[in-house]
Amino acid sequence: MLSKLKNKSKCNVVIDFHHDCFRSLFHGKGREARERGIFYYMKRTSVDANSLKNGIYFVTPMGIGVRVKNPFKVQIFLGKSPKTFTLFQRKLLEHKGMLIEKLSLDFNHWPFTLLS
Numbered sequence: 061m062l063s064k065l066k067n068k069s070k071c072n073v074v075i076d077f078h079h080d081c082f083r084s085l086f087h088g089k090g091r092e093a094r095e096r097g098i099f100y101y102m103k104r105t106s107v108d109a110n111s112l113k114n115g116i117y118f119v120t121p122m123g124i125g126v127r128v129k130n131p132f133k134v135q136i137f138l139g140k141s142p143k144t145f146t147l148f149q150r151k152l153l154e155h156k157g158m159l160i161e162k163l164s165l166d167f168n169h170w171p172f173t174l175l176s
Contacts, residue, residue: 076160116128124174
């Protein structure tokens with residue numbers, strides 16, 4: 061999540077993440093989208109008069125930061141490992157690819173400044 065906040069690109073962040081750990085941590089906390097494997101998660105907070113509305117804010121002591129808007133889009137999928145080869149009896153043999161469990165995280169964010 062921090063790498064996406066630091067990056068100015070609007071691309072998704074993809075990380076290796078075990079699907080069983082993801083399910084045990086986030087089971088029942090989001091809503092499933094129409095597409096298979098995509099979930100939406102929202103921040104649950106109580107709203108009071110002093111809170112900033114519609115988002116999560118990451119601000120440095122200088123007052124410069126990033127605003128993140130709900131919901132977070134999370135997609136779980138299987139990716140293939142890179143191709144690897146070995147030399148066996150003067151021939152290159154390709155290893156079978158392994159499946160790697162991955163997670164794609166996407167959310168809207170833009171610069172934010174606190175004015176004093």
